[in-house]
Amino acid sequence: MRQRPALSPIIAALPSTVPFVGPEAQERERGRAFRARIGANESSFGPSPRVIARMERVARDQWMYCDPDNYELKVAAAAHHDVAVENVVVGEGIDGLLSLVARMYVAPGDAVVTSLGAYPTFNFHIAGVGGRLATVPYENDRESLDGLLEAVVKERAPLVYLSNPDNPMGSWWEAKEVIRFIEALPETTMLVLDEAYGELGPASALPAIDISRPNVIRMRTFSKAYGLAGIRCGYAIAEAEVIRDFEKIRNHYGVSRMAQIAGVEALADQAYLETVVARVAAGRRRIADIAEQNGLKPLASATNFVTIDCGHDGPFALKVLQGLLSRDVFIRKPMAPGLDRCIRVSVGLDHELDVFAWELPGALAAARGN
Amino acid sequence: MRQRPALSPIIAALPSTVPFVGPEAQERERGRAFRARIGANESSFGPSPRVIARMERVARDQWMYCDPDNYELKVAAAAHHDVAVENVVVGEGIDGLLSLVARMYVAPGDAVVTSLGAYPTFNFHIAGVGGRLATVPYENDRESLDGLLEAVVKERAPLVYLSNPDNPMGSWWEAKEVIRFIEALPETTMLVLDEAYGELGPASALPAIDISRPNVIRMRTFSKAYGLAGIRCGYAIAEAEVIRDFEKIRNHYGVSRMAQIAGVEALADQAYLETVVARVAAGRRRIADIAEQNGLKPLASATNFVTIDCGHDGPFALKVLQGLLSRDVFIRKPMAPGLDRCIRVSVGLDHELDVFAWELPGALAAARGN
Numbered sequence: 001m002r003q004r005p006a007l008s009p010i011i012a013a014l015p016s017t018v019p020f021v022g023p024e025a026q027e028r029e030r031g032r033a034f035r036a037r038i039g040a041n042e043s044s045f046g047p048s049p050r051v052i053a054r055m056e057r058v059a060r061d062q063w064m065y066c067d068p069d070n071y072e073l074k075v076a077a078a079a080h081h082d083v084a085v086e087n088v089v090v091g092e093g094i095d096g097l098l099s100l101v102a103r104m105y106v107a108p109g110d111a112v113v114t115s116l117g118a119y120p121t122f123n124f125h126i127a128g129v130g131g132r133l134a135t136v137p138y139e140n141d142r143e144s145l146d147g148l149l150e151a152v153v154k155e156r157a158p159l160v161y162l163s164n165p166d167n168p169m170g171s172w173w174e175a176k177e178v179i180r181f182i183e184a185l186p187e188t189t190m191l192v193l194d195e196a197y198g199e200l201g202p203a204s205a206l207p208a209i210d211i212s213r214p215n216v217i218r219m220r221t222f223s224k225a226y227g228l229a230g231i232r233c234g235y236a237i238a239e240a241e242v243i244r245d246f247e248k249i250r251n252h253y254g255v256s257r258m259a260q261i262a263g264v265e266a267l268a269d270q271a272y273l274e275t276v277v278a279r280v281a282a283g284r285r286r287i288a289d290i291a292e293q294n295g296l297k298p299l300a301s302a303t304n305f306v307t308i309d310c311g312h313d314g315p316f317a318l319k320v321l322q323g324l325l326s327r328d329v330f331i332r333k334p335m336a337p338g339l340d341r342c343i344r345v346s347v348g349l350d351h352e353l354d355v356f357a358w359e360l361p362g363a364l365a366a367a368r369g370n
Numbered sequence: 371m372r373q374r375p376a377l378s379p380i381i382a383a384l385p386s387t388v389p390f391v392g393p394e395a396q397e398r399e400r401g402r403a404f405r406a407r408i409g410a411n412e413s414s415f416g417p418s419p420r421v422i423a424r425m426e427r428v429a430r431d432q433w434m435y436c437d438p439d440n441y442e443l444k445v446a447a448a449a450h451h452d453v454a455v456e457n458v459v460v461g462e463g464i465d466g467l468l469s470l471v472a473r474m475y476v477a478p479g480d481a482v483v484t485s486l487g488a489y490p491t492f493n494f495h496i497a498g499v500g501g502r503l504a505t506v507p508y509e510n511d512r513e514s515l516d517g518l519l520e521a522v523v524k525e526r527a528p529l530v531y532l533s534n535p536d537n538p539m540g541s542w543w544e545a546k547e548v549i550r551f552i553e554a555l556p557e558t559t560m561l562v563l564d565e566a567y568g569e570l571g572p573a574s575a576l577p578a579i580d581i582s583r584p585n586v587i588r589m590r591t592f593s594k595a596y597g598l599a600g601i602r603c604g605y606a607i608a609e610a611e612v613i614r615d616f617e618k619i620r621n622h623y624g625v626s627r628m629a630q631i632a633g634v635e636a637l638a639d640q641a642y643l644e645t646v647v648a649r650v651a652a653g654r655r656r657i658a659d660i661a662e663q664n665g666l667k668p669l670a671s672a673t674n675f676v677t678i679d680c681g682h683d684g685p686f687a688l689k690v691l692q693g694l695l696s697r698d699v700f701i702r703k704p705m706a707p708g709l710d711r712c713i714r715v716s717v718g719l720d721h722e723l724d725v726f727a728w729e730l731p732g733a734l735a736a737a738r739g740n
Contacts, residue, residue: 004584005528005560007615008477008499016614020622024437037434046433055432055628059425062600062632063416064407065593067394092462092624099621103498107378121623128473128619129378158375190375214374223435230432230627244386245377249498251469252390253491254462256626257600258425262432 010108010130019120023330032328036352039330041167041197041305043227044348045279047262048272051228054265055258066260068252073260076267077220077235086240087211089247090263092254094196094219094234099125100250101159101217105190106131111155115143117168117336119194122161131159138339141299141307142171145181152189160185163194165201168334168344170301175207182207182216191216196234199225199273200280201302214239222259224304225276226266233259280304283347290357294364305346307334314340316367323363329356380478380500389490393700402698406722409700411537411567411675413597414718415649417632418642421598424635425628436630438622443633447590447605450637456610457581459617460633462624464566464589464604469495470620471529471587475560476501481525485513487538487706489564492531501529508709511669511677512541515551522559530555533564535571538704538714540671545577552577552586561586566604569595569643570650571672584609592629594674595646596636603629650674653717660727664734675716677704684710686737693733699726 006012023040027033037044046052070090078085091097098121106112108130114122116135123133134155136147143166152160162181165172173181178193185191195218198206209218221234233255236246266273287306288298297309310317314337321333321343333343345356376382393410397403407414416422440460448455461467468491476482478500484492486505493503504525506517513536522530532551535542543551548563555561565588568576579588591604603625606616636643657676658668667679680687684707691703691713703713715726 002584003557004611005475005558007474008480011474011615011618014618016618018617018622020438022435022438024441025439028441040435042435043433046430052430055429056426059429060416060422062425063413063597065392065410065412065599066602068390068392069395071394071398092621095623096621104377104381105375110378187373188375214372227433229435232436232624232626241374245381247388248381248384248386251462251466252388253465254602254624256602256629258628259626 013130014127019124026325026330034330035328036348036355037330038346038348038352038356039332039344040229041224041303041346042229043224043276043304044352045227045276047227048266048269050269050272051262051265055262058258058261062257064257066253066255066257070255070260073235073263076264080267081209081237083209083211083237084240087237087243088235089243089250090233090235090255090260091250093223093232094194094221095121096232096254097219097234097236098122098192099128100246101190101192102126102129102131103249104245105159111157112159112161113148113151113155113157114161115148117334117339118143118161119163119167122192138169141169141339142166142173145173145177149181149184152185157189159190159192161192161194163196165197165205165302167197167303168307168332169339170299170303170305170307172201172205172302174204179207182213185215187215189215192219193217194219196221196224197303200277200304205302209237211237211239214242217242222263222266225273225280227276228262228266231256231259231262233263280347283353286353287345287347287356290353290360294360299342305344307342307344309342312341317341317343319367320363323366324356324359327359327363329359383500384497389494396695396700404700405698406718406725407700408716408718408722408726409702409714410599411594411673411716412599413594413646413674414722415597415646417597418636418639420639420642421632421635425632428628428631432627434627436623436625436627440625440630443605443630446634446637451579451607453579453581453607454610457607457613458605459613459620460603460605460625460630461620463593463602464564464591465491466602466624467589467604467606468492468562469498470616471560471562472496472499472501473619474615475529481527482529482531483518483521483525483527484531485518487704487709488513488531489533489537492562508539511539511709512536512543515543515547519551519554522555527559529560529562531562531564533566535567535575535672537567537673538677538702539709540669540673540675540677542571542575542672544574549577552583555585557585559585562589563587564589566591566594567673570647570674575672579607581607581609584612587612592633592636595643595650597646598632598636601626601629601632603633650717653723656723657715657717657726660723660730664730669712675714677712677714679712682711687711687713689737690733693736694726694729697729697733699729
């Protein structure tokens with residue numbers, strides 16, 4: 001019997017099954033494509049035409065390594081948010097940055113606080129460093145600021161995660177409530193404030209950026225409103241010393257050259273972004289109308305998706321989801337207790353929402369056993 | 371005085387300065403562009419025209435997330451190497467995969483063996499998990515297989531790194547020697563066999579792939595011969611259980627959609643690859659000729675660069691490097707004792723090698739103080 005190299009203790013203890021199932025995997029299993037891809041909170045409206053044209057022009061330049069400093073993109077993001085270059089770090093999507101934050105602030109056995117049912121990739125990365133999750137239930141379909149705070153104090157957590165606007169519920173807190181939460185946090189607890197949907201909700205939900213505070217990391221992405229989920233690029237804004245600490249472990253050549261170029265161009269076309277924001281708002285209204293026409297309750301949303309209360313329990317909503325999938329409509333749903341009565345539908349193109357409107361009644365009838 | 375969140379002990383102990391200085395950073399500092407970009411072992415010949423055309427066509431599709439399974443690229447890579455999909459994992463370049471390997475096999479305080487002067491990014495990632503490097507000097511400008519083996523046994527190292535063909539010296543071992551090394555390794559020691567330059571050297575340097583062996587991970591990249599350094603994509607081939615362990619911690623959405631598509635297309639155009647390999651061989655001969663015409667000694671190379679012995683000590687070679695940089699020729703050099711007498715010149719386009727040929731005599735004269 002041959003021996004094997006031993007995994008390090010933290011990795012050896014991790015489960016082999018992981019939570020990542022993309023629509024492509026489902027299509028492979030089903031043997032056919034979805035007719036509506038409205039499940040991953042992508043932007044069906046795509047990136048700005050300027051971004052597309054730029055990407056086409058630079059395709060042939062991809063023989064060159066990316067700039068390991070991500071300099072031009074950091075300059076553009078810093079200018080956009082009126083901070084210094086020293087306050088910005090770029091990563092392989094917010095996911096990549098979350099992996100680094102976990103390594104930076106969590107030692108094995110440390111408790112990390114998040115909401116029960118919040119972003120699973122954060123949880124995945126916390127597990128990956130041997131952290132222990134302390135989860136706080138949502139309250140009225142919002143992340144519970146008071147609950148998170150209480151858990152942070154009780155667990156002496158070095159790290160807490162808050163998504164605002166929230167995924168998977170689409171809910172949000174006004175900036176003044178978020179600021180109150182930040183000010184009440186222990187100074188030794190780092191807050192990851194995930195603002196992936198920040199461009200899509202009310203401006204009043206976004207606190208002014210304060211880079212003097214060493215325990216807040218704000219995260220932004222090109223995956224949502226900017227329509228560039230495929231390029232894998234996000235950035236974090238924080239106090240300069242916090243940003244310097246990312247340098248110690250990040251994969252300096254991790255963000256592609258194409259992504260850096262596309263990101264710069266995307267930030268430069270704010271006029272296009274505004275059109276997307278308007279189209280997303282219209283799409284949310286349309287999804288809400290479709291839900292109501294079917295006797296379901298759409299939740300208010302500050303994101304590019306609408307979470308719909310199906311009016312019964314988790315197993316019922318799961319049947320609705322399955323009915324839609326079997327009708328070639330790719331959507332997703334929250335799975336945590338209390339949230340699992342809902343399905344989550346991303347804003348898509350008109351023809352995709354037509355498909356959703358057409359197929360929802362059948363999926364509901366099947367779920368009800370009619 | 372405000373408190374700060376504490377870094378985890380491993381990260382807190384790391385230096386803030388990092389070894390990554392790209393040519394873009396040098397150009398920013400100099401205030402002008404290089405005339406020859408022949409320092410980062412990129413492929414100035416670029417990717418296949420098929421790859422470029424495909425990238426241009428799919429630019430507009432980048433609103434979709436990448437497939438987190440990297441499925442189509444894994445299928446293509448598996449077919450290319452005649453292994454199963456279960457034997458392949460895709461990452462954000464070999465760099466990204468090295469970061470995962472460090473986390474998988476190295477616990478804090480573990481010794482990890484590599485050659486003194488070998489790939490610094492590997493060392494960076496080992497430091498990032500609290501590993502301790504045990505370095506073995508090169509022998510006759512080759513990595514010392516016997517020396518590495520001895521260090522592995524002495525240090526009870528869980529992990530050892532070997533680049534074949536080698537960077538920064540361009541040297542290589544024949545497959546039978548590598549196999550002898552593998553067979554002599556303790557079964558509990560994982561070997562990272564970095565074959566980034568594998569397509570560019572003699573086929574006789576590449577051992578047949580044996581995915582039954584649980585202590586070897588072979589790494590390949592699209593950054594070198596395939597001319598796609600900017601897309602950040604590489605892959606590892608190993609026994610299926612080893613590959614499954616990567617799933618536990620990798621950033622599942624880390625490799626861009628564009629990279630996955632480009633990688634598939636690149637593997638499909640082996641005819642183009644052959645033309646690149648031939649052009650690289652011609653470029654190596656040209657660089658060697660230029661070196662010899664200047665009284666320097668080019669080392670034999672199985673890569674897309676030529677390492678040139680400048681005939682004196684490290685400080686002299688550093689002056690030659692600086693002379694070339696100041697003459698707008700971007701090259702690099704090894705820094706480790708014994709290797710530091712050399713400069714390293716990547717194969718570039720004809721007009722870039724013309725610039726090198728034109729500027730080298732002046733740089734040499736300046737280094738000699740003439």
